[in-house]
Amino acid sequence: MEPGMYAYRCTACGKLFHPARAVCRECGGREFEAVPLEGEGTLLTYTRVYALPEGYMKPWLGFGIVEFPNGVRVSGQMNTEDLAVGMKVRATVGTVKEGVGRDYYGFIFEKAAQA
Amino acid sequence: MRKVGIAGVGHTKFGRSEVSLVDMLALAALEALDDAGIRTGRRHGVDQVFVASMGAGILNRQSSVASALVDTLNLQPAMAETVENGPASGASAVKLGYMAIASGMCDVALVVGGELMRVVTGWEATDFVATMLHPDAEYAYGLTLPAFAGMFTRLYMDKYGVTEKDLAMVAVKNHEHAMHNPVAHIQLVPSFHAIIEDEDAPVINPYVAEPLRVYDVCPVSDGAAAVVLCAMDLADRFRKKPVRIAGIGQATDTHVVAEREVPTDLLAVRLAAQRAYAMAGLKPEDIDVAELHDAFTILEIAISEEAGLFPKGEGHLAVRRGETRVGGRIPINTSGGLKAKGHPLGATGVSQIVELVRQLRGEAGGRQVEGARHGLAVNFGGFGNNVVATILSKEE
Amino acid sequence: MIVDKLEQSLRPPETNMPPYPPKYITLASGEKMVVHQASREDVPRLLEAVRPLVTVEKDFYDIVAARLYAELLAYQRYRVKDEYVLVGTIDGVIVGIVNGRMVDDKVGMSYHTVAIKRGLRIGAQLFAAKMEYHMDYLGQQEVLIVAESPIGYRRWMIEYELESRPSTWHELGGVPTHVLTKALWEKHKPMKCTGRRPVPPEMLEVAKKLILPSEYPQIPGFKR
Incomplete structure (x- = not known):
């Protein structure tokens, strides 16, 4: 499967979740449909972490919480040094961690092109 | 329901243990049993043992630690369980x-x-602690507790005007408190000027997770703490008058931090504290001393607000006014807190209770809060997604 | 002193090395650590400061201390080419020692970093001072680095993003060499290297006393 990131919409009430859940928090529904999470979002907060856990051979890495226009908020890595709360960012999908036998992919946000 | 009290407390020196996990647990347990006046041996009278540990399985490759502790203390045939609830394991137990x-x-x-x-190593410890985050939406990204604390701090600064200096004041205060607590890991008071104002500060107190610096983060420590709980109707059996557990509240919040509607709120703390106050029949104004989970300095401020000790967004103002130090209106983290006493995960919740018992008994030495009658502990699991609040009261 | 011919032939040729200008750093405790260059005359004191650590297995203090001990002797008695020693002191008390040497005018070699006092990032400050000496005062292009302690080594390797160069051998042993290049130094220096100059004369006077530590956190109950 092509790596992609999704929100999960409750088929009963339409509430969106990321990541997937077994039960909808709003209505208790148990069926969801995948909705692609892509494009631009707004950076709500961010940090640069200098004490990374085992497995990361880098001096620091940026992280942020991003809100998509559909209201879904996610955490991700930041692939830009130019960070500010409220800035527009663009979601890309890439390898966020190299694992033994498998890599993990997830959101890597970049600064959105100026409109 | 029977009333429950704490008849004995024990606490190892936090820092670096020279003995195994079970031997370290035994040291704290024996001190607590001795403090309660319980004689070990065949007629010990301990009915149940709970051991709180977050990492025995992962860090020490040991499971069923409670059974092992019962064996080394020869407390058979007591019932025994090991309890795991992340960094809130202690209060859960x-x-x-x-x-x-x-x-x-x-x-x-x-x-x-x-x-x-x-x-x-520190890297492995950071990785291990991060395993409590959501495996796919958080942990896999390299996100850690310091990362979430850093992002939370930035929001708090923007919304409420908290500054790096406010955070450094929390750190210095807790390190000062720890100097009066012989079991605290760090016996060194940082200079406020040196860690935040001096031109060398960015290098000697560098960022760990912006805007949090080294002196905003608790150390990695070994340690154990123990309490003996008893039915209050059996209080006469023990050496000292038990301190009563007046209220306990616990609450959960979304596991995934990004999903929280108001990202500066810690709803599980608020609800856990409300439940504990309701059970105890007390209000935040009744609390004389509090141990709040300051794994990061910002958390002491945020928890103090959610627990109702100060209005939301004003905790840092109380820090500036000196209200949260020993001698102030509502002393917080008299033990030194996680920041200076250390944060051996499973021990922390129990250690907070031990400190409150010492305060309410008047045994806290140079850090004693005069006339303390009610104490509050908040033990924070995950990044605030599973929180336990406990209120202790002195029996008159 | 007249050096006889045989001894003369055992001594490596010396390059004229600009001295390391002393500096002081305000540590988290508020204490001021002076970093200054030790001379051959200082070596006996430094040996005494290092000696207790030679038997401390924990955190590889024994290997690092024993090798530093030998390197200090080699410096004092002219057996290593272009070696230098920097020492950190607080109120005159020795809290850490670092050393290294010039391989040639372009390349430096880092030897050892020993922090006696713990918990104040003294090792990190002294390591940075050593890199500062190579890059900013000896004017070198790169420093070759290996280490015995996994924690120290990983810290330097990750935090300075050292370049791996297994094809170049380091004198301390067979582990792959890592290199601090001038570019990496310029990138990381602002976050790693600090301190003020000049050191006030009275502070430097105290630093030069090189008082032996009365306690070693690595050795509980230490008595000299």
Whole structure:
């Protein structure tokens, strides 16, 4: 499967979740449909972490919480040094961690092109 | 329901343990049993043992630690369980001990929390602690507790005007408190000027997770703490008058931090504290001393607000006014807190209770809060997604 | 002193090395650590400061201390080419020692970093001072680095993003060499290297006393 990131919409009430859940928090529904999470979002907060856990051979890495226009908020890595709360960012999908036998992919946000 | 009290407390020196996990737990347990006046041996009278540990399985490759502790202390045939609730394991174990006695199932319970963390490098410890985050949406990204604390701090600064200096004041205060606590890991008071104002500060106190610096983050420590719980109707059996567990509250919040509607709120703290106050029949104004989970300095401020000790967004103002130091209106983290006493995960919740007992008994030495009658502990699991609040009251 | 011919032939040729200008750093405790260059005359004191650590297995203090001990002797008695020693002191008390040497005018070699006092990031400050000496005062292009302690080594390797160069051998042993290049130094220096100059004369006077530590956190109950 092509790596992609999704929100999960409750088929009963339409509430969106990321990541997937077994039960909808709003209505208790148990069926969801995948909705692609892509494009631009707004950076709500961010940090640069200098004490990374085992497995990361880098001096620091940026992280942020991003809100998509559909209201879904996610955490991700930041692939830009130019960070500010409220800035527009663009979601890309890439390898966020190299694992033994498998890599993990997830959101890597970049600064959105100026409109 | 029967009333439940704490008849004895024990606490190892936090820092680096020279002994194994179970031997370290045993040291704290024996001190607590001695403090309660319980004689070990065949007629010990301990009905139930709870051991709180977050990492025994991962860090020490040991499971069923409670059974091992029962064996080394020869407390058979006591019932025994190991309790894991992340960094809130300790308060969860105390809660289960409370329930065991309140229900009438037993009379005396020994609750011991401990963690042997310094067997791994700092990177591995950070990675291990991060395993409590959401595996796909958080942990896989390299996100850690310091990362979430940093992002939370930035929001708090923007919204409420908290500054890096406010955070440094929390750190210095807690390190000063720890100088009066012989079991604290760090026995060194940082200079406020040196860690935040001096031109060398960016290098000697560098960022760990912006805007949090080294002196905003608790150290990695080994350590254990223990309490003996008893039914209050059996208070005469013990050496000292038990301190009563007046209220316990616990609450959960979304596991995934990004999903929280108001990202500066810690709803599980608010609800856990409300439940504990309701059970105790007390209000935040009744609290004389508090141990709040300051794994990061910002958390002491945020928890103090959610627990109702200050209005939301004003905790840092109380820090500036000196209200949260010993001698102030509502001293917080008299033990030194996680920041200076250390944070051996499973031990922390029990250690907070030990400190409150010492305060309410008047045994806290140079850090004693005069006339303390009610104490609050908040033990914070995950990044605030599973929180336990406990209120202790001195029996008159 | 007249050096006889045989001894003369055992001594490596010396390059004229600009001295390391002393500096002081305000540590988290508020204490001021002076970093200054030790001379051959200082070596006996430094040996005494290092000696207790030679038997401390924990955190590889024994290997690092024993090798530093030998390197200090080699410096004092002219057996290593272009070696230098920097020492950190607080109120005159020795809290850490670092050393290294010039391989040639372009390349430096880092030897050892020993922090006696713990918990104040003294090792990190002294390591940075050593890199500062190579890059900013000896004017070198790169420094070759290996280490015995996994924690120290990983810290330097990750935090300075050292370049791996297994094809170049380091004198301390067979582990792959890592290199601090001038570019990496310029990138990381602002976050790693600090301190003020000049050191006030009275502070430097105290630093030069090189008082032996009365306690070693690595050795509980230490008595000299």
